[in-house]
Amino acid sequence: MNKLQSQTRRHFLKKLALGIGSASLVATQSKLQLMQSAMAMSSDYSGFTDHKSLVCIFLFGGNDSYNMLVPYEQAEYNQYNSVRSNLAISRNNLLPLKGNQYALHPSMPDMQALYNQDELAVMGNVGPLIQPTTRSGFQNESVPLPADLFSHNHQQEFWETGTTAKGSTHPPGWGGRMIDMLISANVDQSSPALFSLSGNSVWQRGNKPLDFVLNPNSGVEEIKAFADKDWPRYKRSRIAAWQKILQQSSPSLLNQQLTNTYVQTDERIGNLVQQYSLAPEITTVFPEGGQFYKQLSTVAKMISIRENLGMKRQIFFVGIGGWDTHGNQLNDHAERLATLNTGLSTFYNATKELGIENSVTTFTASEFGRTLSINGDGTDHAWAGHHMIMGGAVKGGQVHGEMPELVLDGPDDAQDTGRLIPKYAIDQYGATLGKWMGMTDSDLLEIFPNLSNFDNYDLGFMS
Numbered sequence: 001m002n003k004l005q006s007q008t009r010r011h012f013l014k015k016l017a018l019g020i021g022s023a024s025l026v027a028t029q030s031k032l033q034l035m036q037s038a039m040a041m042s043s044d045y046s047g048f049t050d051h052k053s054l055v056c057i058f059l060f061g062g063n064d065s066y067n068m069l070v071p072y073e074q075a076e077y078n079q080y081n082s083v084r085s086n087l088a089i090s091r092n093n094l095l096p097l098k099g100n101q102y103a104l105h106p107s108m109p110d111m112q113a114l115y116n117q118d119e120l121a122v123m124g125n126v127g128p129l130i131q132p133t134t135r136s137g138f139q140n141e142s143v144p145l146p147a148d149l150f151s152h153n154h155q156q157e158f159w160e161t162g163t164t165a166k167g168s169t170h171p172p173g174w175g176g177r178m179i180d181m182l183i184s185a186n187v188d189q190s191s192p193a194l195f196s197l198s199g200n201s202v203w204q205r206g207n208k209p210l211d212f213v214l215n216p217n218s219g220v221e222e223i224k225a226f227a228d229k230d231w232p233r234y235k236r237s238r239i240a241a242w243q244k245i246l247q248q249s250s251p252s253l254l255n256q257q258l259t260n261t262y263v264q265t266d267e268r269i270g271n272l273v274q275q276y277s278l279a280p281e282i283t284t285v286f287p288e289g290g291q292f293y294k295q296l297s298t299v300a301k302m303i304s305i306r307e308n309l310g311m312k313r314q315i316f317f318v319g320i321g322g323w324d325t326h327g328n329q330l331n332d333h334a335e336r337l338a339t340l341n342t343g344l345s346t347f348y349n350a351t352k353e354l355g356i357e358n359s360v361t362t363f364t365a366s367e368f369g370r371t372l373s374i375n376g377d378g379t380d381h382a383w384a385g386h387h388m389i390m391g392g393a394v395k396g397g398q399v400h401g402e403m404p405e406l407v408l409d410g411p412d413d414a415q416d417t418g419r420l421i422p423k424y425a426i427d428q429y430g431a432t433l434g435k436w437m438g439m440t441d442s443d444l445l446e447i448f449p450n451l452s453n454f455d456n457y458d459l460g461f462m463s
């Protein structure tokens with residue numbers, strides 16, 4: 001889709017709003033209010049009959065994707081080997097992908113198999129951008145740039161929201177904003193449809209309270225303070241006192257609202273607890289000894305009860321740390337990639353067991369890539385990186401996008417240390433996933449604040 005084709009309803013309404021200044025003040029205000037209401041409305045997705053789930057795997061710390069996906073053709077490999085020096089992976093140990101243009105790190109044999117079976121793709125050269133940026137634009141400061149580039153917390157926030165917080169107010173995340181709009185597809189539009197297995201993140205928070213934090217060890221948990229338990233002994237009396245408080249009438253609208261909110265929340269959690277306990281047994285065995293595996297196991301179990309919960313659209317957030325490889329990178333990065341490889345392949349097998357591999361798309365995210373240059377036995381914070389997308393609906397067996405030149409002080413280097421400038425924005429990456437979820441261009445433009453600055457809204461890695 002190009003910019004000439006992107007005159008969506010919101011763009012039209014915004015332009016129309018600018019042209020009504022000749023009307024009277026009262027009439028103008030009335031029209032503006034109507035237009036603002038129209039612009040705030042999302043599309044109606046209640047007609048969806050299929051199920052789709054997105055699973056975000058956030059690699060906290062900044063994954064060195066230049067050692068995850070390596071050029072395999074001899075000339076390009078030689079260039080990589082030269083710039084990476086003692087951190088370069090031996091070509092003999094790499095796992096070549098079909099076409100023999102690229103290869104994966106030796107810790108990722110299962111990802112190699114999925115790629116070669118067209119069930120995994122790589123989107124290359126993605127990162128935080130406000131608008132298309134070149135080396136000269138960066139160095140001349142002639143283009144707007146994300147605030148505090150190369151900073152963990154700021155770039156995590158930019159990845160998750162498409163912008164940077166002003167003061168203490170955080171903007172909503174694009175995962176949460178997707179569910180804000182897609183919730184009309186689900187039977188109960190007040191129940192949570194975005195589940196985090198990695199605590200609270202900015203990415204999951206929309207404008208409506210539709211996200212829910214799950215415990216990767218036990219799944220859905222009751223409100224512990226008022227759970228109906230025999231122990232400790234004071235539990236029964238406390239529950240009884242609390243129920244009396246809830247049953248009391250009050251003239252205060254605030255008290256009424258608080259009571260109703262608690263009761264509704266308790267009912268929804270109770271329903272989730274019940275349905276989770278009735279989930280079918282998944283025979284795919286997730287490895288022991290790691291929160292990452294437990295998170296993915298819980299995601300699979302939650303997706304298995306989607307029909308009982310009336311869910312047509314769901315989103316999940318999974319986090320795995322340890323990617324800030326300033327030192328001991330060869331060992332630490334190999335271990336992290338092995339965990340990622342095993343977790344993703346096991347999860348994919350679970351979706352195949354459930355018969356939903358075509359309706360679940362899993363993708364990676366990380367605040368930034370790493371420098372091409374090394375600092376001894378590690379790498380430093382950088383910018384662009386590559387990401388994996390897994391699922392039956394992915395245009396697999398391909399590395400999508402224009403790849404950067406792996407040259408220090410080269411045309412794609414922001415400085416002279418191999419901080420490569422992204423070719424593709426997070427907004428484009430997320431919008432491609434949103435389009436697969438069935439979202440309209442106008443809603444995607446509402447979710448992703450920088451999307452209209454780019455010609456292509458669809459990066460082509462989804463079928």
